[in-house]
Amino acid sequence: MSQTLVTVENLRIAFAGEGGTMIEAVKGVSFEVGREKLGIVGESGSGKSLSSRALMGVLPEHARVSADVMSFAGIDLLSASPRVRRQLRGNRMGMILQDPKFSLNPVMRVGKQIAEAIRLGARSLPSAKVRQKVLEVLEAVHIRAPERVYDLYPHELSGGMGQRVMIAMMVVREPELLIADEPTSALDVTVQVQVLEIMDELVRRRGMGLVFISHDLNLVSRFCDRVLVMYAGRIVETLDARRMHEAVHPYTRGLLACLPAIDGPLTPLPTLARDASWGEARL
């Protein structure tokens, strides 16, 4: 991890519960992201998506966010004005969500949508240049007939194509940080591999920082450099991706064990016996 891009210390996110109580969904999370592939793993409700959304600044308004430190490339995100955060989101931070069907504008040709993203940053660029750039980026995400895809509507794309268009739209601005929230869970395995490869290329070539959120521990350990494991709003373990087998936390070990393998045994799969103490703070 050469340069630190993001520093988060003691991040807490709470929502108002019934009767004036506050329910804490993220309970003091600290991590750093460099120019690397950082995986965040955990089950639904563990706080992995919320933490990354807090970083982007796209949480709903009723969420209470507090942290000791939350900075991106030297900018204090906690005191930054909405205007500054908007500029960061457009330019230097990007986000890819799980399902391209819901993230693309359904009544706009995909080429135009990518062009819109380019125009936001370079208003005076002539339209021929913009079109050229769109075609280039579509090619960069391995779309075979960019000219044809340019004129398609999102419903005419397959899931894998849609996700590549989303990636194209994000990377065309060359962000320094890309947050990918379950970017491949809606895709077939063969397509999944291609999408991962594209993101890997971007990290290596452009020195981008990637936060990769997933519930699939095996996928993350194969793809990322480091892995944070979250459970009930806390980070329970940070691991080197090549040393997943050295995981000590029972939750991480349980996650690793509960997946069937093609050549695995046919005995009942081990299931997670959740322990109440996992959700408590570690000393």
Add this chain to the structure above:
Amino acid sequence: MIRIENLSVHFGSAVAVHNVSLSVEGGESFGLVGESGSGKSTVLRTVMGLNRQWTGDIHIGDIDLRKARRRDLVRVAQMVFQDPYASLHPRYTIGQAIAEPMLINRMSDVDARTVELLEMIGLTAAHRFRFPHELSGGQRQRVAIARALSLSPEVLLLDEPTSALDVSVQAEILNLLNRLRRELNLTFVIVSHDLAVISYMCDRLMVMQNARAVETLTRAQLRAGDMQHDYTRTLFRASHRDRAGAGASAEAVRHG
């Protein structure tokens, strides 16, 4: 138990399934694998009588699907869908959802049977009074399975039963399905894009691509990597979790 011969399904000019034949023995667990749009779910839906336009022959037990009456079919085969959030009525309690098929089919002792089903799938009688939004995804999928079992069918058609669930919950549901198959002597047809799940759950499987059957393998053949078709091999390498790193399997996709 299930015999499909030369099944073709067209939606307008699009071919969803082309000339697919397969047979599944009673008590067997059969897998259908392939990418989105390969026609695997369409085969399942057609067997369940959810598609009208099809050609070929489908027999389930001694029912000829062409001539079958709906109420005879539902006693023999039932389906479980991918998304437990979408497949349960949000304003029905769990008890109502499970009892509904039995009431429609004028069965007696519905209440007792509902409790029995809930306990069979690992919930309690008290869950009868809950609504779907009060349950977790895994619990909802259990309820969907209980509802499918309420008419005591011999065949369960499972369309991606665990792909909307967390991996830790997936293990629980797969274990539950295996236990139910053993105890109730059910026949399974499971659609999945995950070869590891299919290898764990199924005795035999058929690989589909572009509306066609590519090849049929036994579990032993799958595990040994003994396959004839390039597409199957690509799929096999892309989902082999232990051996392939992301880079290596990307190679497989490009050259496979």
